[in-house]
Amino acid sequence: MISKKVCMLGSFAVGKTSLIRRxxxxxxxxxxxxxxxxxxxxxxxxxxxxQLNMMLWDLAGxxxxxxxxxxxxxxxxxxxxxxxxxxxxxLEKSLELYQRIRPDYPEAAFVLVxxxxxxxxxxxxxxxxxxxxxxxxxxxxxTSAKTGEQVExxxxxxxxxxxxxxxxx
Amino acid sequence: xxxxxxxxxSSMDILLLERIAEGRFRVLAPPPTWTGKLTQTGFKVGSExxxxxDFFVLDTFFPDAEDLWNSSKEGTINCDPWIQCDEEGQEWPxxxxxxxxxxxxxxxxxxxxxxxxxxxxxxxxARESMLxxxxxxxxxxxxxxxxxxxxxxxxHRLLDVSNWRDEETGAHIRRIGLYSELMAKALxxxxxxxxxxxxxxxxxxxxxxxxxxxxxxxPGRLDAEERRIMERHAYIGGEMLKGSEIPMIExxxxxxxxxxxxxxxxxxxxxxxxSDIPIAARIVAIVDVYDALSSERVYKPAWPEDEVLxxxxxxxxxxxxxxxIDLFFELLPEMRNIRLLLPDKKG
Numbered sequence: 001m002i003s004k005k006v007c008m009l010g011s012f013a014v015g016k017t018s019l020i021r022r023x024x025x026x027x028x029x030x031x032x033x034x035x036x037x038x039x040x041x042x043x044x045x046x047x048x049x050x051q052l053n054m055m056l057w058d059l060a061g062x063x064x065x066x067x068x069x070x071x072x073x074x075x076x077x078x079x080x081x082x083x084x085x086x087x088x089x090x091l092e093k094s095l096e097l098y099q100r101i102r103p104d105y106p107e108a109a110f111v112l113v114x115x116x117x118x119x120x121x122x123x124x125x126x127x128x129x130x131x132x133x134x135x136x137x138x139x140x141x142x143t144s145a146k147t148g149e150q151v152e153x154x155x156x157x158x159x160x161x162x163x164x165x166x167x168x169x
Numbered sequence: 170x171x172x173x174x175x176x177x178x179s180s181m182d183i184l185l186l187e188r189i190a191e192g193r194f195r196v197l198a199p200p201p202t203w204t205g206k207l208t209q210t211g212f213k214v215g216s217e218x219x220x221x222x223d224f225f226v227l228d229t230f231f232p233d234a235e236d237l238w239n240s241s242k243e244g245t246i247n248c249d250p251w252i253q254c255d256e257e258g259q260e261w262p263x264x265x266x267x268x269x270x271x272x273x274x275x276x277x278x279x280x281x282x283x284x285x286x287x288x289x290x291x292x293x294x295a296r297e298s299m300l301x302x303x304x305x306x307x308x309x310x311x312x313x314x315x316x317x318x319x320x321x322x323x324x325h326r327l328l329d330v331s332n333w334r335d336e337e338t339g340a341h342i343r344r345i346g347l348y349s350e351l352m353a354k355a356l357x358x359x360x361x362x363x364x365x366x367x368x369x370x371x372x373x374x375x376x377x378x379x380x381x382x383x384x385x386x387x388p389g390r391l392d393a394e395e396r397r398i399m400e401r402h403a404y405i406g407g408e409m410l411k412g413s414e415i416p417m418i419e420x421x422x423x424x425x426x427x428x429x430x431x432x433x434x435x436x437x438x439x440x441x442x443x444s445d446i447p448i449a450a451r452i453v454a455i456v457d458v459y460d461a462l463s464s465e466r467v468y469k470p471a472w473p474e475d476e477v478l479x480x481x482x483x484x485x486x487x488x489x490x491x492x493x494i495d496l497f498f499e500l501l502p503e504m505r506n507i508r509l510l511l512p513d514k515k516g
């Protein structure tokens with residue numbers, strides 16, 4: 001079986017842990033519980049008849065109190081940059097992290113997630129911004145860890161991207 | 170002494186190891202009980218172990234640790250905490266520290282226990298406070314937008330009143346706002362002021378509500394007395410809008426009273442000259458003349474564009490602010506686009 005390491009990155013309280021919980025155990029908890037350090041979960045999925053073991057590294061969000069530990073990223077094949085669509089600043093943080101990380105992982109697959117799409121009345125990211133990001137080549141998923149919207153699709157698509165990368169290299 | 174240290178490490182929930190080769194370690198002190206939960210083989214004092222299988226997170230730390238252990242310098246580096254689950258699903262917060270001391274390469278694995286919970290609580294509080302601040306800012310933003318919407322509605326209603334009797338079209342009014350916005354952006358104004366002039370400029374002729382029908386609606390040329398009456402619209406507009414604390418309305422006041430002033434001081438109603446005329450009014454003076462001459466009116470046909478532009482050039486430094494006229498010509502292609510996108514309706 002092919003095994004791939006995926007890192008979930010982003011600002012704090014954007015829903016990284018919740019997305020993983022929704023994906024692995026189909027559970028969502030409303031209360032925000034901050035992460036410290038890293039936690040690794042695993043899930044096997046089937047993509048186009050191939051078994052893929054995803055090692056999901058849930059890294060604590062970066063903020064004034066916590067800097068991303070670059071050593072945890074070693075060996076990653078995929079990155080999920082998570083932003084909270086109701087906090088513009090979290091999208092900026094994700095894009096900043098991408099600029100910082102990309103040079104060290106030129107072969108890795110990157111996708112961008114705008115989570116909390118269920119909170120439409122507080123949504124801050126404009127369609128224009130999304131169009132510009134997509135024009136820049138970003139694969140973007142509008143997810144909700146609460147309702148499960150696009151969560152399976154996100155991990156499936158990233159898995160597919162990583163498998164394609166493997167064939168290409 | 171050695172056994173005292175060993176007991177100390179054990180009582181502190183720390184697994185003490187010595188690096189003997191790359192990826193191989195020797196257990197130096199009695200292993201804490203949690204190692205039995207998290208390792209398949211269990212550790213004993215003196216046994217040689219590989220940590221990669223049971224503590225795979227450490228594989229991301231070892232390259233840095235190896236650099237330290239293989240160097241001649243003494244020191245310590247830390248690996249951030251990670252959560253490891255045992256077979257029953259219980260979570261164990263761990264941290265690692267690589268030490269190079271007295272030529273000995275050591276590795277400490279520590280169960281953080283309560284100190285992890287305390288650290289988590291501290292981060293939780295700090296982040297919740299930052300989230301509240303974000304939410305507060307968002308609320309301020311929402312409310313400001315609501316006030317802004319109110320101002321815009323007020324501006325549109327005032328315009329409806331002024332257009333009630335006037336021959337000038339809605340398209341002309343909107344174009345004046347957009348031309349002015351374009352010039353303000355090019356001048357590097359703040360977003361707020363750019364927004365203000367877009368809303369305020371269309372109110373430049375609002376004082377025409379105070380002009381009698383026989384003058385305002387006269388299809389032919391005005392005589393001297395009628396022209397004097399008509400010119401009062403700038404003063405009336407200024408009076409209507411003066412004294413507001415809303416920045417957009419204050420700008421509309423400056424524009425209404427000042428858009429017929431001339432750079433050379435020969436305009437009306439106050440014969441202001443040069444930079445004594447508020448810049449918003451100087452901008453509208455240019456775009457109003459450009460649009461009015463380019464458009465058909467009941468009393469005149471539209472002028473050909475070359476004649477309009479020749480007139481604007483001729484009035485550079487007399488009627489119009491010379492620097493703003495230069496800027497207008499730089500922006501001419503975009504001005505033309507606005508005219509194309511918002512044409513006057515025929516009939």
